[in-house]
Amino acid sequence: MARPNPLQFIQQVRSEAAKVVWPTRRETIVTTIMVFVMASVAAVFFFLVDMAIGFGIDQILHIGATNL
Incomplete structure (x- = not known):
């Protein structure tokens, strides 16, 4: 596999970073709450x-x- 020069590498990194879809604030809050709920359920179960x-x-x- 050929190594791209540093300029091409930076361009590829920026191109891939542009494809990232960040979660909305609501999705982040909901998933955080679900993590705490599941951790609590697991703690009670193992207790x-x-x-x-x-x-x-x-x-x-x-x-x-x-x-x-």
Whole structure:
């Protein structure tokens, strides 16, 4: 692949940058809110799973301790 000279490279970069479509302010706000909502849902889910696993392990260890 041939390397373009620096002037051609800059022209190509500017041409590609002109094709970028930036999200609107509303789209940015909505997607940001959705990220926070999904992160909160994931945090609650993993908290509940952690509590369930901890409870199960506690029950298993508690059963073993009563047999001594």
